[in-house]
Amino acid sequence: MKLLVYSAKNFEIPFLKRANKNNHKVTYLKEALDTDTAIKAVGFEAISIFSGDDASSIVLEKLWDMGVRHITIRSSGHNNISLKTAKSFGFKVANAPDYSPHAIAEHALALLLALNRKIVLADTQVHQYNFLQDDLMGFNLHGKTVGIIGTGRIGSIMAKIMHGFGCKILAHDLEPDYDLIELCDVTYTALDNVCNQSDIISLHIPLSYDNYYLINKNKLALMKQGTILINTARGAVVETDALIDALENKHLGGYCTDVYEKEKGIFFKDNSKDGIKDERLKKLLSYPNVLLTPHQAFVTKEALERIAEITFDNIDSWAEGKIGKNELGLELVNS
Structure with a gap:
């Protein structure tokens, strides 16, 4: 099968080539798919x-x-594709679920620790030979209440990690994980309770119609003064304008994120020469209590290897005339 790979990144191409095993003729394209590059x-x-x-x-x-x-x-998320349209035409669509939930959960923890313990500031200071500690105070994670919104593959691992730190875990999910209740003493409760009782809140939900701006002005207002919010899910799960207001008013203690609501045209490219025009993103980056990484949580050797394997498992299934185990939208065909 002839395959065109859009948005092919230099660091992932070797993994994809190994996973292909020369079974398919593959062309790698750096450009993203859009109305212009579809041709x-x-x-x-x-x-x-x-x-x-x-x-x-x-x-x-x-x-x-x-x-x-x-x-x-x-990727696991597929909010960037119109599945109903795809199925109405007859496309076969598959994603890469469960490629490495540990990579994402561990990155969420890394963001939290780096922001809380002022690691970026400390590193900057010591490289300038400033070894003072005046502005480097954080807090112990042990004994804090951590709210996990979404306890699927990634959220359940995050809950286990935070339990290991000695945190009390509150969770919100439509389908409770009873193993987490038993193993990590997780308490499932309403979303509003998670918001107003947690010292730290971590988001692990897909972007859907129901979850769009789930964390909005009202939910942010419910949070304790000084709460740290972590988002390694999707940018639009959080309402950016409301987030900026909460940071500006010093109600939110900090925001750790690997995603942004308007990533398109900014993320996955080097803008260091020309800069960016997105004023809201500039505003977020101006806050010392905001730590933003460029959608890199999946960038581990293990995750990239697994994504590549799943990608060609999907292609192999179609080439053999089979329905792939990761195929999306089958329910739309049968409805």
Whole structure:
């Protein structure tokens, strides 16, 4: 099968090449999929896209007309593709679930520790030969109440990690994990209770219609003064304007994030020469209690290896005329 890989990053290409095992003819493209670059898929039966690519209805229509029939997503989240449109055309779509939940949960913890213990500031100071400790005070995680919103693959690991630190765990999820209740003494409760009782809140939910701006002005107002919010899910789970207000008013103690609401056109590229025009992002980056990384939580050797394996498992299944285990939207076909 001829496969075009959009948004191919230099660091992931070796993993993809190894996973392919020369079974398929693959072309790697640095550009993201959008209305302009869709034309590059002419002659390809399958494409692979990343979470920042645009697979909206208009793009899908172009791809279908060009002969593309299979789309494999190199991420667990798939809010960037219109599944209903894809299935109405007849596309086969699959994602890469469960590629390495540990990578994401560990990154969430790294963000929390770095922000709380002022690691970035301390590193900057000592490189300037400033060894004072005046502005480096943090707090112990032990004994704090941590709210986990979403206890699926990633959230459950985050709960176990924080339990290991000696934290009390509150959780909110539509489907409680009873193993977490037994193993980590997790207490499931309403979202409002998680917001107003937690010292630290970590988000581990997909972006959906119901979860869009889940953390909004009202939910932020419920949080304790000084709460630290962690977001390694999707940027639009948090309402950016309300977040900025909470930081500006010093109600929120800090924001650790690997994602941003308007990543498109900014993330996954070097903007150091031309800068950025997004004033809200500039504002967020101006706060000393905001720590933002460029959607890098998945960038571990283990995660990249697994994503590559799943990507070509999906392609292999389609090439053999099988329904892949990661195929999305089958319920839309049968409804």
